[in-house]
Amino acid sequence: MEDCLFCKIINGDIPSDKVYEDEMVYAFRDIAPQAPHHIVIIPKLHFASANEVTSENSGYIARIFEVIPKIAKELGFAENGYRVVNNCGEDGLQTVKHLHFHLMGGRKFEWPAG
Secondary structure (H helix, E strand, C coil): CCCCHHHHHHCCCCCCCEEEECCCEEEEECCCCCCCEEEEEEECCCCCCHHHCCCCCHHHHHHHHHHHHHHHHHHCCCCCCEEEECCCCCCCCCCCCCCCEEEEECCCCCCCCC
């Protein structure tokens, strides 16, 4: 998508602090972190939200969840735990219309989340 912020990051048109990249996934540090480690993980295939996950594209989601523990281990917060968040749609507070997950660690989270 030409006007998608995350597609522009994947293509290198907008700089990011890359943490991980492979043929299916791109991960970078969030510009407004909510935890000491706050990584945004996106599929390289554009789809707007979790509502567009199908049997044809779900391999990208599986790959993201294979990458999450690798990133957490590499950054040193896997053992103590972390949070993975996906915001879907307007009521879910999704701000970028490209499916993405927030990986956050390095601090203790509270429940219920605010």
